[in-house]
Amino acid sequence: MMQETLTEIYELLFNRFGPQNWWPGETQFEIIVGAILTQNTNWSNVEKAITNLKNADILSAKAMHNIETAKLAELIRPAGYYNIKAGRLKNFLNWLFEEYDGSLAEFENIETERLRRELLSVKGIGRETADSIVLYAFGKETFVVDSYTARIVIRHELIEPETDYEQLRYFFQSNLPQSEELFNEYHALLVRTGKEFCRPKARCAGCPLERLPHNIEIEHY
């Protein structure tokens, strides 16, 4: 039932947009950094910050762990909330060095839900950031929920507006085949659709999901 609806949505989006090739990043570390920097921030601003980090040659766990927080903040300035995010990156690195000797290698062997919980223990890594890291840096099956994801399924009245993050994650995970490739592409397609057609004030004209039932008058969505 709901499985078919979610599968239909996926097909409509994929047929329109094609593969999104997420996550945009060359290494696991770069994906983790990007996941933290993109919190409530446009990706183009994150790209500027990552370029600065590459030019300064500190886009590695060891180098970023050693740089002063104030210096790091200055480099990531274009990403916004730069003081907060510099602290969050440092929190992650301090934890990584204390618990895992500064290496991401062991993460591959950690069971998905446990890895997610461990990441959530780092101050500054919340649900979406943790799921993004688990799925996109380590290829483990968790469904990433973000503001676009929520807005789209709520506008299409597939779920109640009050649904919280964990419920939304379960909604997708339990109604789709357990496939890392699918979860990867699905979330990326929802973000693509959200950017182009499902922004707060945007109407649905031209949206691949336009012909599906929807209600854009839902308060706040």
Added chain:
DNA sequence: GACCAGGCACATC
């Protein structure tokens, strides 16, 4: 100038 962007922690009730 207003609005928005691939959130999160924290205070307060």
Added chain:
DNA sequence: GATGTGCATGGT
């Protein structure tokens, strides 16, 4: 547990 607020740059 729910709700409100600060954090900040850059594009439209």
